[in-house]
Amino acid sequence: MATLPHQDGNRFAWRNGNRFELLVDGGRFFPVMLTAIKSAQRHVLLEMYLFESGRIGTEFIDVLTAAAARGVQVYLLLDDFGARELHRHDRHRLITAGVHVAFYNPLRYGALRRNLWRDHRKLLTIDGTVAFVGGAGITDEFSAADPRHWHDVMLTIRGPDVADWQRLFEQTWNAWGRPLLTLPRVPLTPLPDGRAGRVTLNEPTRMEIKRSLVKRVRNAERRVWISTAYFIPSWKIRRALRHAARQGADVRLLLPGPHTDHPAVRHAGRRYYTKLLAAGVRIFEYQPRFLHAKMLLCDHWVSIGSSNIDRWNLSWNLEANQEIDDQNFAKQVAALFEADFAQSREFLVTQWRQRSLRRRLQERFWGVVELWLERFSQHRGPRPRR
Numbered sequence: 001m002a003t004l005p006h007q008d009g010n011r012f013a014w015r016n017g018n019r020f021e022l023l024v025d026g027g028r029f030f031p032v033m034l035t036a037i038k039s040a041q042r043h044v045l046l047e048m049y050l051f052e053s054g055r056i057g058t059e060f061i062d063v064l065t066a067a068a069a070r071g072v073q074v075y076l077l078l079d080d081f082g083a084r085e086l087h088r089h090d091r092h093r094l095i096t097a098g099v100h101v102a103f104y105n106p107l108r109y110g111a112l113r114r115n116l117w118r119d120h121r122k123l124l125t126i127d128g129t130v131a132f133v134g135g136a137g138i139t140d141e142f143s144a145a146d147p148r149h150w151h152d153v154m155l156t157i158r159g160p161d162v163a164d165w166q167r168l169f170e171q172t173w174n175a176w177g178r179p180l181l182t183l184p185r186v187p188l189t190p191l192p193d194g195r196a197g198r199v200t201l202n203e204p205t206r207m208e209i210k211r212s213l214v215k216r217v218r219n220a221e222r223r224v225w226i227s228t229a230y231f232i233p234s235w236k237i238r239r240a241l242r243h244a245a246r247q248g249a250d251v252r253l254l255l256p257g258p259h260t261d262h263p264a265v266r267h268a269g270r271r272y273y274t275k276l277l278a279a280g281v282r283i284f285e286y287q288p289r290f291l292h293a294k295m296l297l298c299d300h301w302v303s304i305g306s307s308n309i310d311r312w313n314l315s316w317n318l319e320a321n322q323e324i325d326d327q328n329f330a331k332q333v334a335a336l337f338e339a340d341f342a343q344s345r346e347f348l349v350t351q352w353r354q355r356s357l358r359r360r361l362q363e364r365f366w367g368v369v370e371l372w373l374e375r376f377s378q379h380r381g382p383r384p385r386r
Contacts, residue, residue, distance in 0.1 A: 008211070008212075008215075010198065010200060010201075010208045010212075011199075011201060011206065011208070012161075012164040012168075012198055012199040012200075012201075013198065014196055014197070014198040014323075014325070015159070015160040015161055015164075015188065015190075015196070015197060015198065016160075016190050016194060016195075016196050017159050017160055017189070017190020017191045017192075017194030017195075018157060018158065018159030018160060018161045018190075018191065018194045018195050018196070018197040018324075019157075019158045019159055019191055019193075019194055019195070020155055020156065020157055020195060020197065020322070020324055020326075020329055021155065021156040022153060022155060022304075022329075022332055022333065022336070023134075023153060023154045023155070023156060024153050024336060025142075025144060025149065025151060025152065025153075026056070026136065026142035026143050026144050026149055026150075026152070027143075027144030027149075029132070029134070029136065029153075029154040030056060030059070030142070030143070030144075032132075032156065033124055033132050033154070034059060034060065034063050036124070036126050036130055036132070037060075037063040037064065037067055037124075037126065038063055038066070038067070039126070040067050040072045040126045040127055041072065041127055042072065042073065042127045042128075043072060043073040043074070043075070043126070043127060043128075043183065044064065044067055044072055044073070044074045044075070044124070044125075044126055045075050045077075045123070045124070045125045045126075045166065045169045045170075045173075046060075046064070046074075046075070046076050046077070046123070046124050047077040047078075047119065047121050047122070047123040047124075047169055047172065047173075048076075048077075048078055048079070048082070048083075048121075048122055048123075048137060048138055049078075049079045049082040049118065049119060049120045049121065049122060049137055049306070050079075050082045050083075050137025050138060050139050051076075051078050051082065051083045051086050051137065051138040051139070052083075052085035052086055052137075052138065052139040052140070053085060053086055053087040053090050054139060054140040055140055055143060055145070056138055056139060056140050056142065056143050057086065057090065057138055057139065057140075058090075060138050061090055061093055061094060064076065064094065064097075064099055065093060065094060065097035065098075065099060068097045068098040068099050069097060069098070073100075074098070074099045074100065075099075075100045075102075075169075075173055075177070075181060076094060076099055076100065076101045076102070077102050077103075077104065077119070077169070077172060077173050077176065077177060078101070078102070078103055078104070078119075079103070079104045079105070079118050079119040079120070080103040080104060080105055080106045080107050081105075081107060081115070081118055082118065082119075082120075082137070083103065084107075085139075100177065100178075100179065101177075102173060102176050102177025102178070103176070104118070104119035104172070104176050104318070105117050105118065105119070105176075105382040114382050116316050117204070117316050117317070117382045118316060118317050118318070119172070119317070119318040120306050120307070120313065120317035120318060120319050121172075121305075121306045121318050121319060121320045122134055122135060122136060122137065122154075122305075122306050123165060123168070123169060123320065125162060125165050125166045125169060128162060128163065128166055128183070128184075128186040129158065129162060129186075130156065130157065130158050130162060131156075131157040131158075131161070131162045131165040131166070132154050132155065132156055132157070133154065133155050133157065133165065133304070133305050133306070133320065133321075133322050134152065134153050134154030134155055134293075134294075134304060134305065134306070135152045135153065135154075135229070135292055135293055135294045135304075135305070135306055136150075136152045136153075136154055136292070141290075142292075148259065148289050148290070149289060150289060150290045150291075150292040151286065151288070151289050151290065151291050151292060151293060151340075152292040152293045153293045153295065153304060153336070155304050155322055157197070157322060158191060159189075159190065159191045159194050159197070160188040160189065160190060160197075161197045161198070161199060161322065162186060163185065163186035163187075163188055164199040165199060165320075166183060166186060168199065168201070168320060170182070170183055172318065175384035176384055195324055195325070195326035195328075195329060196324070196325040196326060197322060197323060197324050197325070198322075198323045199320060199321075199322060199323075200212055200303065200305075200320070200321050200322075200323055201318075201319065201320050202307055202313070202314055202317065202318065202319035202320075203318055207314065209303070209305075209307045209314070209319055209321050210234070210236075210237070210314050212303065212323065213237065213240075213296055213298075213303065213309075214236050214237060214240050216296075216298040216299075216301050217237070217240040217241060217243075217244050217298060218240050218243060218244065219298075220244050220249045220251075220298045220299055221249065221299055222249060222250065222299050223249060223250040223251070223252075223297065223298070223299060223334075224241065224244050224249055224250070224251045224252070224297070224298050225250075225251075225252045225254070225295075225296075225297040225298075225334070225337050226252070226253050226254065226295070226296055226297070226309060227254040227255075227291065227293045227294065227295040227296075227337065227340070228253075228254075228255065228294055228308045228309040228310070229256060229260075229290075229291060229292045229293070229294065229308050230256075230262065230265045230266075230269065230308040230309070230310040230312070230313065231253065231255050231269035231272075231308070231309055231310060232265065232268055232269045232272075232309075232310035232311050232312065232370055233269075233272065233309050233310065233311070234311055234314065237309060238272060238275070238276065241253075241276060241279070241281055242275065242276065242279035242280075242281065245276075245279045245280035245281045246279055246280060250282075251280065251281045251282065252281070252282045252283075252284060252337075252341070253276070253281060253282070253283045253284065254284050254286060254291065254337065254340055254341065254344065255269070255283065255284065255285050255286070255291065256285065256286060256290055256291045256292075257285035257286050257287045257291070257344065257345060258285075258287070259286075259287075259288075259289055259290040259291075260290055261290060265310070265370075267359075267362040267363050267365075268363065268370040269310070270359070270363050271363035271364065273347065273352055274349070274352060274353065277347065277348070277349035277352055278349050282346060283346065283347050284340075284341050284344035284345065284346050284347075285344055285345050285347070286340055286343060286344045287343055287344060287345055288343050291340070294306065294307055294308055294309075294321075295333060295336075295337070296321075297330060297333050297334060297337065299330070300325065300326065300327040300330040301323065301324070301325055301330070302323065302324040302325075302326075302329060302330055302333050303321045303322070303323045303324075304321060304322055304324075304333075305319065305320050305321030305322055306319045306320055306321065307319035307320075307321055311370075312370075
């Protein structure tokens with residue numbers, strides 16, 4: 001069993017005895033999540049950034065309202081911006097069925113800076129025994145029925161870390177929702193043959209995910225593989241990546257290709273390619289579909305969750321990742337990376353330097369916009385409801 005690193009000032013500690021299952025794409029993770037809700041006996045806690053009306057949304061509303069009807073306590077915490085496509089009749093269905101619904105940082109006319117702060121987490125816990133975390137939302141874009149469905153992953157978690165995920169939901173709910181939620185503490189009982197894991201956060205006053213990533217990249221001996229839907233890294237992250245590559249680590253970035261929901265963000269992030277490629281970082285752009293997965297792999301350390309590697313995510317959003325320290329699980333994640341690299345276009349530094357003037361101008365323009373937005377948004381975040 002892995003030796004547990006010290007806590008490093010993080011809210012939650014490393015805990016042994018967890019079991020993790022990697023679920024790839026909506027055709028795999030949605031059925032498992034829906035089945036788990038159907039089996040709930042005490043409580044269902046669901047925190048989501050994207051929750052939209054549609055086929056997938058209806059499937060989740062059906063099982064959530066059915067759970068509430070049989071006496072399960074159901075709490076649904078949604079980001080107010082991310083739930084703007086959740087139609088009024090669907091909201092009414094949830095509330096009239098007895099589902100407790102709350103919205104993080106409701107949008108306010110004229111509150112431009114305040115409105116930038118969002119709850120980007122994706123978390124489902126059931127009965128204190130199982131948790132699901134990752135990068136997906138409850139929308140039809142992740143449905144396997146769509147041939148261009150977004151490529152993403154979710155984790156199933158069992159073991160002591162579930163208690164920390166439940167506590168995290170409870171704390172966020174009590175800041176923004178009513179009635180106040182007080183759940184019995186989950187025993188921190190390690191499971192046989194479990195793995196070491198830790199919950200890491202990003203909040204207005206806490207930058208655990210970024211700090212953990214930078215530390216792991218700097219200390220990487222063999223590999224640093226990163227998958228992210230949006231790539232606008234801070235100076236510290238760029239420096240750590242270049243340093244790791246120059247020290248001989250296999251540093252690779254798996255980024256969206258032509259399919260993306262925010263082309264401007266792709267252009268803004270591409271302006272960093274030249275220096276990274278020159279330092280030995282390998283860059284791959286995924287071709288078949290929109291790459292939405294957020295996965296970090298440094299040697300045998302893995303971090304999977306809601307956080308992208310961009311300054312906007314790391315500055316404005318509530319984020320949460322599951323860290324795993326286990327060689328066998330790292331092999332599973334590496335195999336997924338290899339499969340995705342095989343479906344990607346790799347850029348070489350000489351090739352990249354020959355890109356067109358139009359692309360260079362796009363990178364420069366959106367880079368200026370990104371820097372302006374970062375300066376514009378400097379404030380301490382929204383005040384919770386009390």
